[in-house]
Amino acid sequence: MDDPIILALVLAGAALAVAGLIGFNRLIGGWSPAALDDPEAAGARLAEDVVGFEPGEGACAADGRAALVLEADGERLGLVLARGGRTVTRVFRPGEVDAVSRDGAALDFRFSDFTLPRARAIMADDAEAEAWRSKIARFARQS
Amino acid sequence: MPNLPDPILIAIPVFVALIVAEMIYARLTGHARFEPGDTAASLIMGMGNVVSGVALGFIALAWFTFIERFALFDIGWAWWAFAVCFVLDDFVYYWSHRFAHTVRWWWADHVVHHSSQHYNLTTALRQPWLNPLTLKFIFFGSWLVLLGFPVAMVAFVGALNLVYQFWIHTETVPRLPRWIEYVMNTPSHHRVHHATNPVYLDRNYAGVFIVWDRLFGTFQKELDDxxxxxxxxxxxxTDNPLTICFHEWVGIVKDVRGAKSVREALGYWLGPPGWSPDGSRDSSKIIKAKWAERQAALNGAGGTAEPEAAAPAPQPAE
Known part of the structure; x- marks a missing residue:
C-alpha cells in the first residue's frame, strides 16, 4: 500500500463498506433494547459481574433503563444500566460516587469514571426517588 | 525476494461478505447478535487500525530493517521456511498475546479488542489504533527476524495469522470435530477467551494453534453449563470510538499521577490490569481466586484460602 492513490481507494472502499454494513444491520433489525424491570434480575446481573456481591434491596427505574441494588449487608451499592441491548454494571463503596442529586423523580449520578461519567435513574415518583437518595447518600462524596 | 501479496487486503471483501452472511443468519436463527451501535464501533475501530498501521507502521519497519543485519542465519525463501516461520510466529503470538493481557501498558492497547459485549465477526475487526506506540513489536516481533527469517516473510505469515483469526469470532459455529478442537484455535476456544466469566478469564491466548495453551497451562474448554x-x-x-481507544490509557495516566512512590507508579503502568498497591481493585487473578474460593465453599469443601493463594480455577480436560 505504498501508492497513495491505491491507499485512498482502499480507504474509500473500506469506509463505504463500513457504512453499508452499519446500514444493513439497521435495516434488518433483530435487536431490542435491554429492559430492567425486575430488581432481582438486576441483582443477579450484579452478582454475575462482581464475584461475591450479595444482592439485597433493589429498585428499577420507571423507564427500565437503570436499577439500583444495595448489597445485603449494605456495604456496597450496585448500579445496573441498560446500554442498547446490553447492561453495564458498577459497584461502589461509601464515598466512591462523586455526587448524587435528585431532580423530581430522577436521580442523577456523577462518577470519576472516564467511560461512565454520569448516569440517570428515573424512579416511579418523587417520593421513591427521595427515599433512594437518602438511602444511598453515604456512597456519594456530595449529596 | 518473491512479490508477496497482502493477505489482509485480499481478505477484506471476504470479511465483508461473511459479516453480511452472519447478520442474515443471526436475524433468521437468533444464534448470533448484532447491534448497530456496537457494529459501527467495531468497524470504525477496524478502519482506524488500518489507517494507524499505515501512518505509524514505519516505526516497526524501521526497527526490523535495523535489526535484520544482526540476524543469526540467512534462512531465505524456501517453501519450508514459510511453514516454519508460520508456526514459530504463532508461538510468538501466543506469548505476545499473553503479555497483552497481563501487562497493563499492553492491555491498554489490546483492551479495545475485548471491549464489545457482543461476539460476532465485527468483533474481530475491533482493533486498537495505537499499537505501534506500545513498542510491543520490539519485544515479540524481533525474534524471528533475529533468527534470520526475512522481514517480509515474518510480516506475511503474521498477516495470515490475523486472517485466520477472523472467522473464530462467532457464536454461529458450535464445537468442531474433536481432532480440530485439539489442535486448532476454534470459535469455541476463542469464545472462552473473550468471556468474562471467572472460569474463563485469561485463558486461550492462542492465535492459530491451541496447542500452545495446552502446553503452557492456559487452556480452558468451553463448558456446556x-x-x-x-x-x-x-x-x-459506550460505543464512542475515542473512549474505546483511549479509556485505559487515561486510567493509567490518572493512576500514575496519583501514585505515592515509584514502585506504585510502576505497578500501575506495568503491573497486571486491575493491580493496586493495597489489592483493593480486582485483577483477573484476584477475581479467579475469589471465584474459586466461593465455588469451594458452595461445594462444601471449606474455601478458607486467602484470595491470592487460592487454587486456580479448575481446568477440565477435554
Missing part, C-alpha cells in the same frame, strides 16, 4: 458473557470486567457502556 457456563454460557460465555462477553466484554471486559468493567464494561464501557
Amino acid at each position: 457456563e454460557k460465555c458473557r462477553y466484554g471486559i470486567v468493567k464494561n464501557l457502556g
